[in-house]
Amino acid sequence: MAAEVYYQAIGTLQSHSYLNNLNHHQKHQNNLVTLVSRDFISSNGLSTRRSNCTGQRNCSVIRSLASQTSVVDPVLSPSRSNAGDTYKKSNEAALILIRHGESLWNEKNLFTGCVDVPLSKKGIDEAIEAGKRISSIPVDVIFTSALIRAQMTAMLAMTQHRRGKVPIMMHNESEQARSWSQVFSEDTKEQSIPVIASWQLNERMYGELQGLNKQETADRYGKEQVHEWRRSYDIPPPNGESLEMCAERAVAYFRDQIEPQLLSGKNVMISAHGNSLRSIIMYLDKLTSQEVISLELSTGIPMLYIFKEGRFIRRGSPIGPSEAGVYAYTRRLALYKQKLDNMFQ
Numbered sequence: 522m523a524a525e526v527y528y529q530a531i532g533t534l535q536s537h538s539y540l541n542n543l544n545h546h547q548k549h550q551n552n553l554v555t556l557v558s559r560d561f562i563s564s565n566g567l568s569t570r571r572s573n574c575t576g577q578r579n580c581s582v583i584r585s586l587a588s589q590t591s592v593v594d595p596v597l598s599p600s601r602s603n604a605g606d607t608y609k610k611s612n613e614a615a616l617i618l619i620r621h622g623e624s625l626w627n628e629k630n631l632f633t634g635c636v637d638v639p640l641s642k643k644g645i646d647e648a649i650e651a652g653k654r655i656s657s658i659p660v661d662v663i664f665t666s667a668l669i670r671a672q673m674t675a676m677l678a679m680t681q682h683r684r685g686k687v688p689i690m691m692h693n694e695s696e697q698a699r700s701w702s703q704v705f706s707e708d709t710k711e712q713s714i715p716v717i718a719s720w721q722l723n724e725r726m727y728g729e730l731q732g733l734n735k736q737e738t739a740d741r742y743g744k745e746q747v748h749e750w751r752r753s754y755d756i757p758p759p760n761g762e763s764l765e766m767c768a769e770r771a772v773a774y775f776r777d778q779i780e781p782q783l784l785s786g787k788n789v790m791i792s793a794h795g796n797s798l799r800s801i802i803m804y805l806d807k808l809t810s811q812e813v814i815s816l817e818l819s820t821g822i823p824m825l826y827i828f829k830e831g832r833f834i835r836r837g838s839p840i841g842p843s844e845a846g847v848y849a850y851t852r853r854l855a856l857y858k859q860k861l862d863n864m865f866q
């Protein structure tokens with residue numbers, strides 16, 4: 522049966538067994554809006570496929586930048602405990618997706634698209650709260666869009682991370698930019714997380730709607746027309762991108778640049794936008810163009826996937842830095858958290 526996508530107020534997890542583990546009290550505490558697929562995670566796999574790196578130059582730059590951080594996080598290092606063997610054997614990687622926190626134009630209900638607007642005060646709080654939720658999940662490399670609201674979200678979220686690594690923006694725009702931003706200490710590199718910004722993860726270009734008020738546009742052109750521009754799959758707004766067009770570049774980027782990182786065991790966070798992330802989730806969860814139109818993402822809510830044996834398994838949204846959040850973890854993530862607990866107790 523095709524996955525039917527809908528929202529569930531209590532949802533954090535998609536697996537029957539995990540849901541059964543949530544006691545009544547916890548279910549009521551979990552007031553997150555989370556996407557749930559009816560046919561559960563087992564059918565959400567991705568067929569095993571090694572992606573080819575098409576943008577050769579970009580690709581090698583990203584590989585070398587990503588390798589600037591330690592491949593083996595000392596917290597994850599097998600030499601430190603038996604737990605490491607589990608990491609090695611399971612060869613899984615965490616993938617966190619986060620839509621930026623509320624922007625100043627979200628607040629004003631304006632179509633934003635590729636206009637580069639910062640977070641609102643509420644958006645800043647949301648990003649910090651998101652950071653708390655993922656503060657015990659390993660992150661080795663961060664991908665953001667080229668837009669400040671996604672970058673602010675990633676940076677603010679990382680201020681909460683218990684591992685304490687420093688996220689560093691990578692600058693590849695020129696040879697000089699690369700050379701002038703070099704780090705000359707291996708130890709310092711090990712305590713850093715590369716942050717790679719790319720336009721391909723930008724919000725879809727909203728064309729001539731950018732800067733217009735959403736309600737006023739609906740009043741002027743009709744609710745149905747505006748809904749079609751906002752939520753149809755292949756109908757673009759005037760001179761803008763449809764979701765399909767946005768998916769073409771966002772998913773290509775994910776397959777070419779991000780999947781190879783996951784395949785090599787790196788834990789990845791992506792901070793991006795409603796529509797670029799809807800495109801990526803469509804790919805991860807194998808949603809049809811019909812199913813994706815009802816997919817809505819809230820600002821500042823992190824979503825966790827596990828990449829294992831070529832499949833993406835949705836684990837829901839970690840609720841908090843401790844307690845119930847642990848139910849979304851795999852054994853490997855629980856061990857990572859345990860190590861952080863031991864380090865900081």
Ligand SMILES: O=C(O)[C@H](O)COP(=O)(O)O
Pocket residue numbers: 631632633634635724727751794795796
């Ligand atoms: O670009 C925008 O205005 C929003 O971030 C996303 O808008 P949407 O909900 O209309 O797709």
